[in-house]
Amino acid sequence: MSCFQMPLRVYIEDTDAGGIVYYVNYLKFMERARTECLRTLGFDKPAMVADDRLFVVHSAEIAYLRPALLDDQLTVTATISKLARSYMSFSQSILRNGEPICRADIKVACVQRETMKPVAMPEEVWRAVKAYQ
Amino acid sequence: MSCFQMPLRVYIEDTDAGGIVYYVNYLKFMERARTECLRTLGFDKPAMVADDRLFVVHSAEIAYLRPALLDDQLTVTATISKLARSYMSFSQSILRNGEPICRADIKVACVQRETMKPVAMPEEVWRAVKAYQ
Amino acid sequence: MSCFQMPLRVYIEDTDAGGIVYYVNYLKFMERARTECLRTLGFDKPAMVADDRLFVVHSAEIAYLRPALLDDQLTVTATISKLARSYMSFSQSILRNGEPICRADIKVACVQRETMKPVAMPEEVWRAVKAYQ
Amino acid sequence: MSCFQMPLRVYIEDTDAGGIVYYVNYLKFMERARTECLRTLGFDKPAMVADDRLFVVHSAEIAYLRPALLDDQLTVTATISKLARSYMSFSQSILRNGEPICRADIKVACVQRETMKPVAMPEEVWRAVKAYQ
Numbered sequence: 001m002s003c004f005q006m007p008l009r010v011y012i013e014d015t016d017a018g019g020i021v022y023y024v025n026y027l028k029f030m031e032r033a034r035t036e037c038l039r040t041l042g043f044d045k046p047a048m049v050a051d052d053r054l055f056v057v058h059s060a061e062i063a064y065l066r067p068a069l070l071d072d073q074l075t076v077t078a079t080i081s082k083l084a085r086s087y088m089s090f091s092q093s094i095l096r097n098g099e100p101i102c103r104a105d106i107k108v109a110c111v112q113r114e115t116m117k118p119v120a121m122p123e124e125v126w127r128a129v130k131a132y133q
Numbered sequence: 134m135s136c137f138q139m140p141l142r143v144y145i146e147d148t149d150a151g152g153i154v155y156y157v158n159y160l161k162f163m164e165r166a167r168t169e170c171l172r173t174l175g176f177d178k179p180a181m182v183a184d185d186r187l188f189v190v191h192s193a194e195i196a197y198l199r200p201a202l203l204d205d206q207l208t209v210t211a212t213i214s215k216l217a218r219s220y221m222s223f224s225q226s227i228l229r230n231g232e233p234i235c236r237a238d239i240k241v242a243c244v245q246r247e248t249m250k251p252v253a254m255p256e257e258v259w260r261a262v263k264a265y266q
Numbered sequence: 267m268s269c270f271q272m273p274l275r276v277y278i279e280d281t282d283a284g285g286i287v288y289y290v291n292y293l294k295f296m297e298r299a300r301t302e303c304l305r306t307l308g309f310d311k312p313a314m315v316a317d318d319r320l321f322v323v324h325s326a327e328i329a330y331l332r333p334a335l336l337d338d339q340l341t342v343t344a345t346i347s348k349l350a351r352s353y354m355s356f357s358q359s360i361l362r363n364g365e366p367i368c369r370a371d372i373k374v375a376c377v378q379r380e381t382m383k384p385v386a387m388p389e390e391v392w393r394a395v396k397a398y399q
Numbered sequence: 400m401s402c403f404q405m406p407l408r409v410y411i412e413d414t415d416a417g418g419i420v421y422y423v424n425y426l427k428f429m430e431r432a433r434t435e436c437l438r439t440l441g442f443d444k445p446a447m448v449a450d451d452r453l454f455v456v457h458s459a460e461i462a463y464l465r466p467a468l469l470d471d472q473l474t475v476t477a478t479i480s481k482l483a484r485s486y487m488s489f490s491q492s493i494l495r496n497g498e499p500i501c502r503a504d505i506k507v508a509c510v511q512r513e514t515m516k517p518v519a520m521p522e523e524v525w526r527a528v529k530a531y532q
Contacts, residue, residue, distance in 0.1 A: 011434060012446045013290065013427045015283035017181070017336045020249075022279060023190045024164075027157045028412045035410060045470055047411045048150070056197070057156045063192045067249050070283045071444055116153075116200055144301060145313045146294045146421060150414035150469045157412065161279045168277060178337055180278045203416045204311055283447070286515075289456045290430075293423045314416070323422045325462045330455070333515055382419075382466050 003079045004037035008094075010072040020067035026102045027060065030092045033076040034108070041128040049110065050122050058087060058109040066101040068094070074101075080133050085120040086110050088129060136212045137170035141227075143205040153200035159235045160193065163225045166209040167241070174261040182243065183255050191220060191242040199234040201227070207234075213266045218253040219243050221262060269345045270303035274360075276338040286333035292368045293326065296358045299342040300374065307394040315376065316388050324353060324375040332367040334360070340367075346399045351386040352376050354395060402478045403436035407493075409471040419466035425501045426459065429491045432475040433507065440527040448509065449521050457486060457508040465500040467493070473500075479532045484519040485509050487528060 008029055016022035038046035048054050068074060075095040082089035087109040094102040110121035120126070141162055149155040171179035181187050201207060208228045215222035220242040227235040243254040253259070274295055282288040304312035314320050334340060341361045348355035353375040360368040376387035386392070407428055415421035437445035447453050467473060474494045481488035486508040493501040509520035519525070 009431075009435075011427070011431050012282050012284070013288060013430065016278050017281035017283070017285050018187050018189065018246075018278070019283050019285075020189075024157055024160045024279065027160070028410070031157075031412065032408075032410050036408075047469060054151050056151065056153075056200070059194075059196045061192075061194045064190055067189070070446060113151075142298075142302075144294070144298050145415050145417070146297065146423065148416035149411050150416070150418050151411070152416050152418075155412060161277070164279065165275075165277050169275075180336060203313060284453050284455065284512075286455075290423055290426045293426070297423075320417050322417065322419075322466070323463055325460075327458075327460045329458045333455070379417075 003077050004033060004040065005075055005077050006033050006036050008032070008074045008076050010068055010070055010074065012070060015070050020069060021072075023064055026062065026064070026094055027104070029074070029076050029094060030078070030090075030104055030106065033078040033092065034090055034106070037078045037080075038129075041132055043125060043128070049125055052113050053110055053119055053122065054113055055108050055121075056111055056116070058107040060104060060106045062102065062104040064102055066096075066099070068096060068101055072096055080129060081105070083126070083129055083133055085126065086118045136210050137166060137173065138208055138210050139166050139169050141165070141207045141209050143201055143203055143207065145203060148203050153202060156197055159195065159197070159227055160237070162207070162209050162227060163211070163223075163237055163239065166211040166225065167223055167239070170211045170213075171262075174265055176258060176261070182258055185246050186243055186252055186255065187246055188241050188254075189244055189249070191240040193237060193239045195235065195237040197235055199229075199232070201229060201234055205229055213262060214238070216259070216262055216266055218259065219251045269343050270299060270306065271341055271343050272299050272302050274298070274340045274342050276334055276336055276340065278336060281336050286335060289330055292328065292330070292334075292360055293370070295340070295342050295360060296344070296356075296370055296372065299344040299358065300356055300372070303344045303346075304395075307398055309391060309394070315391055318379050319376055319385055319388065320379055321374050321387075322377055322382070324373040326370060326372045328368065328370040330368055332362075332365070334362060334367055338362055346395060347371070349392070349395055349399055351392065352384045402476050403432060403439065404474055404476050405432050405435050407431070407473045407475050409467055409469055409473065411469060414469050419468060422463055425461065425463070425467075425493055426503070428473070428475050428493060429477070429489075429503055429505065432477040432491065433489055433505070436477045436479075440531055442524060442527070448524055451512050452509055452518055452521065453512055454507050454520075455510055455515070457506040459503060459505045461501065461503040463501055465495075465498070467495060467500055471495055479528060480504070482525070482528055482532055484525065485517045
């Protein structure tokens with residue numbers, strides 16, 4: 001149940017006319033952390049995990065606690081909370097000065113590229129995630 | 134419990150290297166429908182609902198059922214499932230040929246612009262939504 | 267030298283913390299108009315123009331004249347200013363109440379999907395654009 | 400005429416169904432480099448440069464040379480090519496393994512927040528950029 005962390009700066013592209021980070025973009029931030037988390041496990045192409053398979057988001061639950069602002073320096077975390085043959089669940093937070101501003105549970109499924117049907121993730125990915133977890 | 138609908142075309146900007154709509158963008162599509170739903174109630178500035186107040190997303194729960202593809206013609210729906218003084222909940226779907234490809238429950242809170250604290254929405258907005266619902 | 271036009275509404279997703287449309291997004295708006303322009307010529311998949319070929323932007327020149335704001339109702343135009351076997355140039359504007367707020371010249375090249383090298387566009391696309399122009 | 404550089408990773412959010420980085424997003428990458436370039440000069444809020452003034456893009460010229468791909472590790476550069484009281488011009492590149500894949504000239508104007516009219520940038524910003532240049 002290790003936790004991966006990465007720093008992240010808020011740019012003007014991330015904000016909206018409310019003067020805060022556009023809420024949809026927190027999901028992009030969280031995906032960056034999931035990607036880098038898998039990259040540290042040795043996978044150079046974390047999204048397109050094999051020629052015939054890719055990881056896609058199956059479902060997400062997000063709670064917005066406080067707004068992030070332009071130029072904020074944030075930390076994004078990713079913990080693998082559940083692992084099965086064909087999917088992984090992540091528990092993620094975005095923090096500013098250690099204080100959570102957004103939390104999400106995100107289930108990522110491995111699917112066949114052609115059919116988009118669930119399929120077991122490559123054996124070596126499963127093993128690496130299992131060991132990390 | 135009326136249901137608002139709007140058509141939507143998928144452009145290349147909406148897609149990702151998986152060849153499908155980038156999952157984060159469904160939330161943008163759903164927000165467009167919420168905005169137009171409120172606009173049909175007579176509010177020209179649905180997001181910045183008053184000089185000192187704005188609507189922000191408080192929490193969201195999304196299920197991705199099938200991928201949408203480039204050039205798809207979609208329909209986005211928005212139903213107000215709950216109304217309180219300081220927030221509204223929407224039940225939303227994205228459909229292709231009548232078949233749901235994404236579903237979400239989204240809670241939108243009215244907040245004070247300066248403090249970002251919850252506040253009652255303007256009386257006339259509340260009344261109009263109540264009548265519509 | 268016909269001119270294609272389409273209406274466009276500004277949503278919160280399009281804005282930034284400056285309270286205006288994020289300047290990068292005008293390019294998205296313009297691409298929507300180029301896409302719909304080609305669609306009216308009978309091409310259902312305007313970007314992925316053939317199995318082995320796609321259209322990509324080769325170069326762009328943009329002038330920002332006035333900011334667009336949240337909830338603005340805009341018009342985007344697209345005129346094909348030059349046509350060759352392997353590329354098209356578009357002259358485009360974004361207007362608010364008939365007044366230009368952004369102008370661009372955009373050169374779109376047809377490339378081989380595998381190599382990304384320039385290639386002649388499909389004969390029927392070239393003919394249709396030639397006739398339209 | 401110093402040149403600022405920053406590293407940048409391509410995420411799935413940056414790509415499109417062509418399997419490459421969506422061309423519009425190179426402009427986001429370049430803005431991140433301009434922002435960080437100004438931040439190294441000691442300005443913590445590079446975009447909202449003063450309470451009453453902000454920097455906006457006035458015009459841009461971009462040439463796309465080669466496509467960037469998912470998971471690419473890129474370098475973005477920013478050189479201030481011209482400095483005046485109310486604007487700066489940047490000459491920028493995006494490189495992969497030292498090879499340019501995109502080049503742009505971007506003129507950034509300082510404007511009054513209320514009127515969006517050109518105005519002299521804050522004295523200390525002008526001095527710092529002048530010294531850096």
